[in-house]
Amino acid sequence: MTGAGPDLWLGVDLGTQGVRAVAVTSDGRLLGTGRSPLTSHRRGERHEQDPEQWWRAVCSAVGQACAAGADPRRIRALAVDATSGTLTLTDRHGTCVTPGLMYDDGRAAVEAEQVNALGEHQWARAGYRRMQRSWGLPKLRWLLDRYPHAAAEGWRLAHQSDVINRRLVGHEVPTDTSNALKSGADAATVTWPEHVFAALGIPSGVLPGLVLPGTPIGEVCAGAAAECGLVPGTLVVAGMTDGCAAQLGSGATAVGSWNSVLGTTLVLKGVTADLLHDPGGVVYSHRSPSGHWLPGGASSTGAGLVAREFAGADLGRLTDEAEPLLPTGLLRYPLVSPGERFPFVAPDAVAFSSREPVGRAEDFAALMQGVAYLERLCFDYVDLLGAPTDGAVVLTGGATRNPVWNQLRADVLQRPVSLPRHAQPALGMAVLAAGACGGLGGLDRAAAAMVLPDRVLEPRPSHRSAHDEGYARLLGLLVRRGWLSGTVADHAREGTAP
Template sequence: MFIGLDLGTSGLKAVLIDANQTITAEATAPLTATRPAPGWSEQAPADWLEAADQVMQALGAQMSLADVRGIGLSGHMHGATLLDASDQVLRPCILWNDTRAAVEAAAMDADPQFRAVTGNIVFPGFTAPKLTWVAKHEPDIFARVTRVLLPKDYLRLWLTGEAVAEMSDAAGTSWLDVGKRDWSDELLAATGLTRAQMPRLVEGSEVSGQVRDELANRWGLPKGVVVAGGGGDNAASAVGVGVVQAGDAFVSLGTSGVLFAASDAYQPDAASAVHSFCHALPDTWHQMGVILAAADALNWFAGVAGQPAAKLTESLGPLQAPGRPLFLPYLGGERTPHNDANIRGAFLHLDHSLDAQAMTRVVLEGVTHAIRDSYDALTGTGTRINRLVAVGGGSKSDYWVQAIATALDLPVDLPVSGDFGGAFGAARLGMMAATGAGAEIATYPEIARSITPDTSLTEAFAQAHARYRDSYVALKGLT
C-alpha cells in the first residue's frame, strides 16, 4: 500500500492506494492562510505538521497501515520556509500567492542570467525574490537563514529528518538550472545565498528518506517506509492523470486555470510567460500556461447574479457561437501570456438583450479565450498537444468543455469519476520509489467520454479570440 500527501493552501489531503492503484482510504485536514498586510499571504509551517498528523491518524482509523511501503509528497509551490541552524522556523512561510516581492522580482528579472538559466520569468510569487525581500526588510532574520525549504519539503524534513527537494518544485524557485536539473551557484549568489543553504536534489520518483521510527510507531506504519521525492502540485497532478509523455496534456478548470503539457525536451520561452519546469519524473520536463481566474471567474459572476454556478451552467443548451460581448477574466491580474499583475477584468460590448444566461456564456467564453492564449503560447515553443484531458470542477460543464475543445480544435477527454489530483499522483510517486517502477504505472485514466470540437463554430471562436486579444491591448492602455 502507498500513501500520497498533498499539501494545499486550504487543506492537506491524504489518500491510501493499494497495489492496483485503487483508493482505499482518504482524509483531509483544513488549513488557513493569513494576510497581515495587503498583498501578503502566509502560513505557519507548524500547522502543516499538525494537519499531516491528523490525516495520517484518520487513514489509520479507516484501514490498517501495516502494509504501507511508500509515501509520496505533493504541495503548493514557491513558498519560502526559512530555518535557522537548529532547523527552527524563523518566520511564517511566505506563500505562492504573496505579491510583496514584486519590486525585487522585477529587478531580478531585469538581470538576463535569471531567464537564461531558469528558462522562466522571475514572477513575484517565486521563492528567490521573497528571500531578497526578507534580506531588505527583515535583515536580522535573513542573517540567521541556514536552510530554505519549499512547503512540502519542510513536511519531508519532519517525516524523515532529511532536507531534500525534487526537480519540479525546485524549478519554481528561480534558483534552479532547469535544463541541467541542478542548483545554479550564480543565481544563488545573486540573491546572497549559497548551495549550502539549499536542500539536496532528487527526482520525484526517487527515495528521499525513510519515515522516522517515532512517527511510524505513532501511525502504525512498518519500519523503513520510504518517502519519494514527490512533486509540485501540478506536476504531481499530471502524474495522477497520466500526463507524463510528450504529446499528453491536461486542462484544469479549478479556481485558477492550468494548461499543462508534458515534454521530453527542455524548450523554454520565458517571454511568453509560459512556465518551463522539470517534471516529477527523470529526463522529462513540462510546460504550463497559468491563468489566475477560471472557475473563480464563474463563481464570482454567480455571486453577483445571486445564483449557484452549477445552476447558471446547467441550462445553457448546445454550444453557441460567441457574440459581440466579451469578458476579460483578469480579476486579479494575469500570468500567461501577459505577466501583468495590474490588469483587471472587464465586460465589453454589453447591450439590452443580455440576460443572466447570456452573460454566463460570455464569462465561460472569456476563460476559454484565456486558455487559448496559453495553448498558443505553449505550442509556439514547439510543444505538441495530441491528447487533452479535463479535470477540476469546471469540467463538469459540458458547455464549457466543448467551448474549449472548439477553441483549441482538439477533442477533450473526460475521465470517469475519481480523484486524479496531487494526492493520487504523490501516491503513485511513492509507489515508484518503493518498488522501482517508472512512468509506466502513471497510466491515463479510464475515459468516460470525449467531447469533440464543433467544427461549424471553430472559425467563430477564432475570430472572437482575436478580438479578445485586441481588447487586452486596449484595456492595458487605460490602466
C-alpha cells in the first residue's frame, strides 16, 4: 500500500433514495463522504428500481468520498450493505435481466402463502415462523414464474448488494446470510434449505453460494477501479442488510446491547448469544459476523406522523411548548400506517387516542410519548422471549435531532441511553470491513474504536411513576382492542411501579 496517512475502511450503503459512501480511519474519523440519489418506480404494490443505476450511484458516491479527502491508496477493505429483501436475476455474465424488486414490493402474496405452507418447519427453526410477501423467497418464486426459462439459461438470484459486489470484483460472488435471510438461507448452518426449495420447484442452479458477513469475497478489479476511483486489489468483504449495517454503525455489537432506530418507523435490534425463537413470529434474527445473533423487529409506529400531522409547523417551538406537558395523560397509539408488525402482529390495528387533545402542543407531546411507550413495549417483548436487555441502549435515527424526545425515551425506559456521533449504515460497513481484516481485533473492538460517543442521557426518577401509570393504561387499551395478548401485557406490567 502506498500513500501517506492512516489506514482507511470504506463503507457503502444502498438505501431506498440514494447511495452513501464513507471512508473512515481506524479511530473513527470520517475523511471522505459521498452521496448519490436513486429513483424508484412505484404503482400500487409494485416497487422497482433499475439495477444499472445502483452501480452508477455507487461509483458516484465512492468517487465523491475519495475526492473529498479519502486517499484511495489507503483504503484497505470495503463492504456494501443494501435494503433487505431487494433482489433481481442476473445472466451468466452478471448482467441484470429483470428490474430490481425492492424490499417492500408486495406482489408475491400468493407465492408467500405457498412458501409458508411448504417451508413451515424450516421457518420455525429459523425463529421467525412465517415469511411475508415482500420477503426475498416469495419474490424469487414470483420472478421464476414469469421467467420460466431462467434456470435453463443460467440465470441466478442476486440481491442488491450482490450486484454491486460482482461489479466490484469482476466475477461471480457468493451472497451473505444477512441479505439472504429473507430469501430462505439458513444462517445457523450457512446453507440453503434444499428440501424446501425442491418442494417449491426452485432449481439449485439459480442460487448463489453462501458466506457469513465479513467474509472476503474478492478484490476490486481494474475495470471497477477505473469507474469508481478505487485502487485495484482493494479487498471486498461480504456485507449485510442496511438494518444490520445501521446497528454496527451504532456500536451496539456486544451481547445484551440494543440499537433503537427512530425514523419514519421504530426499529429495535439487539445482540444475543443464541438464536432467539419467537412463537408469535414477530422477531427474526440475523447472524452476526462475530457468531452472535441479531434479533429485531420493526414497528409501524414512529416519527413519520410528525411530517404528516405537523407539516409546516415550527418543530423547535412546538417541542418547547410540549416539553412542560410531559408526562401527559393523553395516550396515543401513533401508527404511521394501518396494521402493526412489532411488538405484536395486528393487521387490523389503527391509530387511536384516549381523548381529544387540548391544543397542538399536547397532541405533539402525546405523539412523542406514545412512540416511547411502544419502544418500551418492544423491550418488554424481547425480554419475555428471553433476550438479554441489560446492556447499552443506543439511540439513532432522524428523531434523535429532537433532544426532548431523546430525554423522554430515557425517562420512559428508566435507563441510560447513548447517542453516537456519526451513526449510519455506511459507517457500519466500514466497521465490518475493519473487523474482518483483523487489524483491530475483530468486530466488537472495531466498533468500539470507530463508533465515537456523543452523549449519554440519564433517566429522571421523578418522571417514573407517571410514565409507569400511563404505560400500564396503554397496555390495557391495546389488550381490550384484541391486539396485544394478555401474557405480553402482564409481563410488561411487572416492570411498572406498584
